[in-house]
Amino acid sequence: MKIQRGRPLHKDRHVYSAGEEFKSVFAVRSGSIKSYTVSNDGQEQVTGFHLPGEIFGMDGIAHNHYTNSALAMETAAVCEIPFSKLQDLSIAIPSLQRHFFQLMSKEITNDQQLITLLSKNSAEERVATLLLSISNRNLRRQLSGTRFRLPMSRADIGNYLGLTVETVSRVFGRFQKQDMLKVDKKEIEVLDFDKLRALAN
Amino acid sequence: MKIQRGRPLHKDRHVYSAGEEFKSVFAVRSGSIKSYTVSNDGQEQVTGFHLPGEIFGMDGIAHNHYTNSALAMETAAVCEIPFSKLQDLSIAIPSLQRHFFQLMSKEITNDQQLITLLSKNSAEERVATLLLSISNRNLRRQLSGTRFRLPMSRADIGNYLGLTVETVSRVFGRFQKQDMLKVDKKEIEVLDFDKLRALAN
DNA sequence: CCATTAAGATGACCTAGATCAATATCATCG
DNA sequence: CGATGATATTGATCTAGGTCATCTTAATGG
Numbered sequence: 130m131k132i133q134r135g136r137p138l139h140k141d142r143h144v145y146s147a148g149e150e151f152k153s154v155f156a157v158r159s160g161s162i163k164s165y166t167v168s169n170d171g172q173e174q175v176t177g178f179h180l181p182g183e184i185f186g187m188d189g190i191a192h193n194h195y196t197n198s199a200l201a202m203e204t205a206a207v208c209e210i211p212f213s214k215l216q217d218l219s220i221a222i223p224s225l226q227r228h229f230f231q232l233m234s235k236e237i238t239n240d241q242q243l244i245t246l247l248s249k250n251s252a253e254e255r256v257a258t259l260l261l262s263i264s265n266r267n268l269r270r271q272l273s274g275t276r277f278r279l280p281m282s283r284a285d286i287g288n289y290l291g292l293t294v295e296t297v298s299r300v301f302g303r304f305q306k307q308d309m310l311k312v313d314k315k316e317i318e319v320l321d322f323d324k325l326r327a328l329a330n
Numbered sequence: 331m332k333i334q335r336g337r338p339l340h341k342d343r344h345v346y347s348a349g350e351e352f353k354s355v356f357a358v359r360s361g362s363i364k365s366y367t368v369s370n371d372g373q374e375q376v377t378g379f380h381l382p383g384e385i386f387g388m389d390g391i392a393h394n395h396y397t398n399s400a401l402a403m404e405t406a407a408v409c410e411i412p413f414s415k416l417q418d419l420s421i422a423i424p425s426l427q428r429h430f431f432q433l434m435s436k437e438i439t440n441d442q443q444l445i446t447l448l449s450k451n452s453a454e455e456r457v458a459t460l461l462l463s464i465s466n467r468n469l470r471r472q473l474s475g476t477r478f479r480l481p482m483s484r485a486d487i488g489n490y491l492g493l494t495v496e497t498v499s500r501v502f503g504r505f506q507k508q509d510m511l512k513v514d515k516k517e518i519e520v521l522d523f524d525k526l527r528a529l530a531n
Numbered sequence: 532c533c534a535t536t537a538a539g540a541t542g543a544c545c546t547a548g549a550t551c552a553a554t555a556t557c558a559t560c561g
Numbered sequence: 562c563g564a565t566g567a568t569a570t571t572g573a574t575c576t577a578g579g580t581c582a583t584c585t586t587a588a589t590g591g
Binding site: 166168169170172174176187188189190191192196197216219220223226227230231232233234235236237238240241243244245247248249288289290291330 | 424437449489
């Protein structure tokens with residue numbers, strides 16, 4: 130498959146912007162990417178964080194244009210995977226088609242979990258869930274699940290979880306006071322995993 | 331394509347339940363269906379309402395098992411569309427594959443809009459958005475966009491929108507007081523469409 | 532290397548919507 | 562058809578998280 134081996138992307142550079150013609154999906158090679166939409170009244174909604182090894186950009190398929198924008202939260206590298214090639218290939222290799230369906234379906238499942246989180250859980254539960262998710266994704270990348278660096282700002286966390294920065298800050302504060310977490314700026318250390326899991330449920 | 335022409339489904343009967351093996355997606359023929367998940371702590375989250383002409387059941391593709399349950403909110407009829415046939419066919423007919431990708435991608439876009447709604451909008455804005463969505467979907471079915479019957483209960487509306495029944499009730503009350511809506515139980519009449527659209531944005 | 536700006540933390544206060552409770556209305560079935 | 566349980570409305574009160582304001586710390590650049 131022809132894959133564009135992307136040059137490094139600097140912090141705050143867009144991989145693509147909402148409205149652009151959809152041509153490709155992308156794989157994160159290094160660094161981290163956030164997806165977000167801008168609603169018609171101008172406010173930003175962060176829809177996802179993408180870590181190395183993860184695929185993003187599938188939101189563009191429906192309308193032939195991306196509905197999200199995607200930008201590097203830190204210096205990053207991405208692989209471009211042209212969708213047309215993918216379609217041709219997936220006709221020749223049915224398992225690839227299936228794989229791709231699964232990726233999209235997984236995205237749906239993820240979004241629905243976020244919907245539940247937003248409509249049913251408290252600020253603490255939301256933050257705990259995000260931390261656990263990042264921890265798990267780090268584990269899958271052979272990294273530590275207990276000590277890691279958050280690639281995103283407090284503002285991005287708040288935006289993603291439907292909370293204000295202040296609330297995110299306070300929740301981190303409470304988590305530290307309970308000796309569940311050690312927080313040093315973006316550096317996180319999980320001290321009590323059971324408690325975190327219990328909160329995230 | 332072999333399509334199961336479903337016998338009528340009675341109110342509160344499941345089309346499928348979470349955990350069942352994924353075999354098919356479904357099209358609503360008449361009546362209305364709600365999808366919901368049950369989170370590990372037992373609470374229900376309504377993830378979507380499906381009206382005649384709409385497709386549901388795509389959440390099962392990722393894990394070969396449905397993650398949602400789907401049940402009839404009133405007497406309904408659905409068509410079963412076996413996914414294996416769909417896959418075979420979509421290899422022969424690339425446009426069908428594309429069409430199916432689009433359906434899934436649309437689902438992603440929908441979910442992301444709901445995420446924004448839940449994390450950024452007030453109770454009134456949420457309810458207005460749902461009403462407008464149902465109105466629009468009725469229009470596409472050649473039905474009135476101004477007078478229609480809500481197929482779902484207040485509890486389902488609240489659950490879907492991350493609000494309590496009481497709040498939903500009060501919002502309907504306020505909408506009536508403002509002469510924007512006429513509400514008689516589940517029967518809705520939109521009196522001021524501009525105001526509704528403004529709220530829904 | 533300091534200046535400027537952005538990011539984060541913390542406190543005081545307020546409000547939208549939750550919770551609790553009482554009542555009213557509807558649907559269903561024996 | 563009247564009784565019973567589900568569904569909806571309405572009111573009184575409470576609270577999680579928002580808002581606003583201040584202060585601290587960390588990046589960035591000239």
